[in-house]
Amino acid sequence: xxxxxxxxxxxxxxxxxxxxxxxxxxxxxxxxxxxxxxxxxxxxxxxxxxxxxxxxxxxxxxxxxxxxxxxxxxxxxxxxxxxxxxxxxxxxxxxxxxxxxxxxxxxxxxxxxxxxxxxxxxxxxxxxxxxxxxxxxxxxxxxxxxxxxxxxxxxxxxxxxxxxxxxxxxxxxxxxxxxxxxxxxxxxxxxxxxxxxxxxxxxxxxxxxxxxxxxxxxxxxxxxxxxxxxxxxxxxxxxxxxxx
Amino acid sequence: xxxxxxxxxxxxxxxxxxxxxxxxxxxxxxxxxxxxxxxxxxxxxxxxxxxxxxxxxxxxxxxxxxxxxxxxxxxxxxxxxxxxxxxxxxxxxxxxxxxxxxxxxxxxxxxxxxxxxxxxxxxxxxxxxxxxxxxxxxxxxxxxxxxxxxxxxxxxxxxxxxxxxxxxxxxxxxxxxxxxxxxxxxxxxxxxxxxxxxxxxxxxxxxxxxxxxxxxxxxxxxxxxxxxxxxxxxxxxxxxxxxx
DNA sequence: CGACACTTTGAAGACGATCAACGCCGGTGG
DNA sequence: CCACCGGCGTTGATCGTCTTCAAAGTGTCG
Numbered sequence: 001x002x003x004x005x006x007x008x009x010x011x012x013x014x015x016x017x018x019x020x021x022x023x024x025x026x027x028x029x030x031x032x033x034x035x036x037x038x039x040x041x042x043x044x045x046x047x048x049x050x051x052x053x054x055x056x057x058x059x060x061x062x063x064x065x066x067x068x069x070x071x072x073x074x075x076x077x078x079x080x081x082x083x084x085x086x087x088x089x090x091x092x093x094x095x096x097x098x099x100x101x102x103x104x105x106x107x108x109x110x111x112x113x114x115x116x117x118x119x120x121x122x123x124x125x126x127x128x129x130x131x132x133x134x135x136x137x138x139x140x141x142x143x144x145x146x147x148x149x150x151x152x153x154x155x156x157x158x159x160x161x162x163x164x165x166x167x168x169x170x171x172x173x174x175x176x177x178x179x180x181x182x183x184x185x186x187x188x189x190x191x192x193x194x195x196x197x198x199x200x201x202x203x204x205x206x207x208x209x210x211x212x213x214x215x216x217x218x219x220x221x222x223x224x225x226x227x228x229x230x231x232x233x234x235x236x237x238x239x240x241x242x243x244x
Numbered sequence: 245x246x247x248x249x250x251x252x253x254x255x256x257x258x259x260x261x262x263x264x265x266x267x268x269x270x271x272x273x274x275x276x277x278x279x280x281x282x283x284x285x286x287x288x289x290x291x292x293x294x295x296x297x298x299x300x301x302x303x304x305x306x307x308x309x310x311x312x313x314x315x316x317x318x319x320x321x322x323x324x325x326x327x328x329x330x331x332x333x334x335x336x337x338x339x340x341x342x343x344x345x346x347x348x349x350x351x352x353x354x355x356x357x358x359x360x361x362x363x364x365x366x367x368x369x370x371x372x373x374x375x376x377x378x379x380x381x382x383x384x385x386x387x388x389x390x391x392x393x394x395x396x397x398x399x400x401x402x403x404x405x406x407x408x409x410x411x412x413x414x415x416x417x418x419x420x421x422x423x424x425x426x427x428x429x430x431x432x433x434x435x436x437x438x439x440x441x442x443x444x445x446x447x448x449x450x451x452x453x454x455x456x457x458x459x460x461x462x463x464x465x466x467x468x469x470x471x472x473x474x475x476x477x478x479x480x481x482x483x484x485x486x487x488x
Numbered sequence: 489c490g491a492c493a494c495t496t497t498g499a500a501g502a503c504g505a506t507c508a509a510c511g512c513c514g515g516t517g518g
Numbered sequence: 519c520c521a522c523c524g525g526c527g528t529t530g531a532t533c534g535t536c537t538t539c540a541a542a543g544t545g546t547c548g
Contacts, residue, residue, distance in 0.1 A: 059384070084373035111366060121366075129327075131376050132372055144305070183383075185537060222307055226335070430527075431506085433527095434528055
């Protein structure tokens with residue numbers, strides 16, 4: 001049992017005993033790179049917690065395009081929205097983009113646990129509410145920001161989410177996947193990376209260096225409605241201050 | 245107390261007594277056209293249910309643009325995401341675009357009620373999960389659909405949401421507001437309306453007629469990942485079948 | 489070594505934003 | 519009663535951005 005599970009905010013405020021009685025219901029599930037966890041249209045049977053690895057959540061349109069909705073890494077829940085929305089069938093596909101491990105629970109377990117432990121229900125509500133906020137923000141970004149601004153915002157989030165050193169880190173996923181996640185073509189993404197240099201982000205190959213937070217704020221955050229309240233940008237500023 | 249409140253899905257599965265004990269905590273609040281309910285940055289103090297009228301939820305960016313995130317009409321909850329996400333301060337502004345009435349509850353009431361009544365907590369989870377799904381879908385649409393496709397999808401939703409006759413109805417809000425809601429310029433919106441005629445939607449002035457669902461499906465839904473499962477499009481087909 | 493996925497670059501084209509101008513309407517005030 | 523104004527909606531011309539199509543370089547894995 002990794003820290004990503006044990007210290008998951010979903011179980012905050014529960015006693016060690018309660019936590020244990022919830023977690024024993026989970027079964028370990030391993031996926032190889034490229035393996036499918038579930039596909040659009042199949043019955044919703046499980047709730048998952050990612051223990052290790054990376055999952056791609058995506059949809060396909062009738063005209064054959066593939067659309068990445070999310071990238072789930074260690075600690076992230078999977079399927080909670082479909083279960084709570086009383087979806088019988090999956091709305092998205094989930095695929096491992098690298099060798100991964102998940103904790104698998106029956107779908108009904110989630111609702112039962114929410115009914116039994118009010119603290120768990122509130123944690124779950126908090127988690128889904130936060131996800132809603134992110135999704136709404138993303139819709140706003142897609143509608144108002146340029147490709148380069150989207151990429152800059154994404155790179156900041158990646159850096160914080162994976163606890164990387166802002167001064168230099170490697171992209172944790174392929175550029176193709178990131179481009180798909182951002183709703184742009186791989187060509188546009190590639191071209192865009194070079195345009196970020198004058199705005200405080202240097203990308204060479206797979207390596208990213210966030211060199212000037214002030215420039216990034218002027219270039220991206222100034223056009224986002226969250227702007228001054230952006231937890232990601234603040235976290236980056238705090239992380240940078242701690243460094244020599 | 246209107247039906248929009250009494251029959252709100254939020255109270256489904258609760259006894260009449262439980263429902264009453266929840267609703268007595270609400271205070272009626274009236275807003276005139278253009279009046280502000282709350283603004284970005286002010287403390288989150290209340291949860292609201294819209295009883296009548298229309299509210300615009302919007303953000304402003306540092307560079308002075310106004311961004312409409314949502315349009316809330318009768319029956320819709322307001323503020324539940326910010327409360328459940330433990331936001332202390334509002335992330336958005338809310339303004340009445342016409343004379344409106346709301347039922348106002350203390351913010352803490354929402355969490356207390358969710359803790360006390362598991363059925364209420366599950367309804368709340370369901371509601372927020374559905375909202376998440378919509379927000380994610382909207383992000384996908386913004387990233388992949390053209391302006392004309394966005395408008396066509398929106399007009400279908402408006403027709404179902406307000407229970408209009410698909411063969412002919414008037415737009416319930418100003419075109420400026422709709423354009424802002426869809427993240428496009430008013431000029432683009434205006435031009436776009438004329439392009440929809442060959443695809444099954446005729447707009448003249450404020451009047452909309454949805455004339456050919458098959459064409460709309462080919463033009464919009466075929467490029468959306470929900471496509472065959474789209475509840476809105478299905479509802480429209482069902483509504484059309486019932487008509488002479 | 490060869491197949492194949494990933495990445496990059498170039499050139500052409502489509503699309504939406506922007507700026508500008510005008511018609512329309514409802515309200516205000518003289 | 520009419521002149522004026524501001525908000526709204528439409529239309530035209532132009533421009534920048536992103537997609538698309540094409541081609542070639544890079545890397546990995548069998």
